[in-house]
Amino acid sequence: MxxxxxxxxxxxxxxxxxxxxxxxxxxxxxxxxxxxxxxxxxxxxxxxxxxxxxxxxxxxxxxxxxxxxxxxxxxxxxxxxxxxxxHDLGSGGPQTDLHLIQLQLTITDFVAEAHNTHHPVGGGMYYEDQKEAAATAAKGFREERIPKYFDHFETALGVNSGPFCRADGFGHVDTSLFQLVEGLRYAFPNRMAQIESDYPRIFACRDAVAELSGIAAYLQSERRIPFNEDGIFRHYPELDAQ
Amino acid sequence: MxxxxxxxxxxxxxxxxxxxxxxxxxxxxxxxxxxxxxxxxxxxxxxxxxxxxxxxxxxxxxxxxxxxxxxxxxxxxxxxxxxxxxHDLGSGGPQTDLHLIQLQLTITDFVAEAHNTHHPVGGGMYYEDQKEAAATAAKGFREERIPKYFDHFETALGVNSGPFCRADGFGHVDTSLFQLVEGLRYAFPNRMAQIESDYPRIFACRDAVAELSGIAAYLQSERRIPFNEDGIFRHYPELDAQ
CATH class of the missing domain: 3.40.30.10 (Glutaredoxin)
Known part of the structure; x- marks a missing residue:
């Protein structure tokens, strides 16, 4: 294989x-x-x-x-x-495994909204040609959407004693929550610093994923390329909280 | 159950x-x-x-x-x-069933883009407060996104001899393609009339779904409520092709 x-x-x-x-x-x-x-x-x-x-x-x-x-x-x-x-990395319980996929699909929706903050009007247009709409879209994303999604993930992480959504170890939702936190910290550092203390489980999950041996090795390798302004999570300071 | x-x-x-x-x-x-x-x-x-x-x-x-x-x-x-x-309504073939779910997820993405045409800047804002951005977003959706997605679904429908994506009868992708056509026809009647002849398989699938006995009965029932301007597919004439 x-x-x-x-x-x-x-x-x-x-x-x-x-x-x-x-x-x-x-x-x-x-x-x-x-x-x-x-x-x-x-x-x-x-x-x-x-x-x-x-x-x-x-x-x-x-x-x-x-x-x-x-x-x-x-x-x-x-x-x-x-x-x-x-690879047998689910919970083995049907409702839990279905819930994990559902959480992953909710992350997919969140990622699409993160992309929309800098390209609300058209994915094929330049950011510079939609900056005004992006500023409004980013404000709503920072102030309303991030807390609404984070509330949901914080609740999901509370089902077990932590640090992961899955009781027996990391799963696909946890590695994706790690990436979500990393991407949002890159794009919206001010906003993320403001809300970090409200979501202890999400940030503990992020830290626990970073310490997995496979992830620690990956993050130090050249395979982990830096975030940049061609990707989903882009750092345009004018779109972050001031 | x-x-x-x-x-x-x-x-x-x-x-x-x-x-x-x-x-x-x-x-x-x-x-x-x-x-x-x-x-x-x-x-x-x-x-x-x-x-x-x-x-x-x-x-x-x-x-x-x-x-x-x-x-x-x-x-x-x-x-x-x-x-x-x-309910045993898949193909029974692992690659085909995976492909059908993938197509359904692609429809999910398309539906989110359709919603974005009238609410590109913020889902919590009024349409009237984002009309200008919506006009630009809708133009890109009509002219670039609909053909790109439709090309993909037309190809997928060509795998079998038709009219469905699944060889043995309708499946979840087909009922969703029906709804996609109905919604887009409601929201963008001019644009849909322009492109209908380019996508014979998609429209044949739509018609075949409409003729399924369960669907025919449903469409005549009060359970099928009309499209309206609170939903995903909204008819704002200024967002359609002129």
């Missing part, structure tokens, strides 16, 4: 949520576009679209090969649920 | 994607908030959040009861995948 992960090479982006879970779980994978370039990703996607079978709408997608057999799967929460099942 | 569906009573919204699949599959359910009011939904959500266990971030959510056992699940694509598994 081998895994190929396909995602845009120059950003953490949505691919990072898959990478972090695989690194935490010590699941080996090849980061295909990073090993060549974005053109290789575009060509792989086009070939899949033309083949008529499985095709991703957008990266990230994961290709699992076992001899001649191949499974390909896109959409972050879907990939993570599938890997969790395959 | 009994099913309770919880969703805001006054709109089709995201709940409609769950309703349509259950109506098509003749799965009985109680539409709880419709049978009382929105306040009952708010109270049920608050009770679930306080209970410390399962809690939805937002409706729709489905509660399946079997004697004392209860499973509750939120997020449209997640609900539909779970119902599909439970």
């Amino acid at each position: 081998s895994y190929d992960l396909w995602y845009w090479p120059g950003i953490q982006g949505r691919g990072e949520f898959v990478r972090l879970f695989m690194e935490a779980a010590d699941i080996p994978y090849r980061d295909r576009a990073r090993q060549s370039d974005a053109q290789a990703l575009v060509e792989d996607m086009e070939a899949r679209e033309k083949s008529g079978g499985f095709a991703p709408y957008a990266p990230p997608y994961l290709v699992a090969k076992d001899g001649e057999d191949e499974i390909a799967i896109a959409q972050v929460a879907h990939i993570l649920a599938w890997l969790t099942d395959r | 009994s099913y309770d569906l919880w969703y805001w009573p006054g709109i089709q919204g995201r709940g409609e994607f769950v309703r349509l699949f259950m109506e098509a599959a003749d799965i009985p359910y109680r539409d709880r908030a419709r049978q009382s009011d929105a306040q009952a939904l708010v109270e049920d959500m608050e009770a679930r959040e306080k209970s410390g266990g399962f809690a939805p971030y937002a409706p729709p959510y489905l509660v399946a009861k079997d004697g004392e056992d209860e499973i509750a699940i939120a997020q449209v694509a997640h609900i539909l995948a779970w119902l599909t598994d439970r």
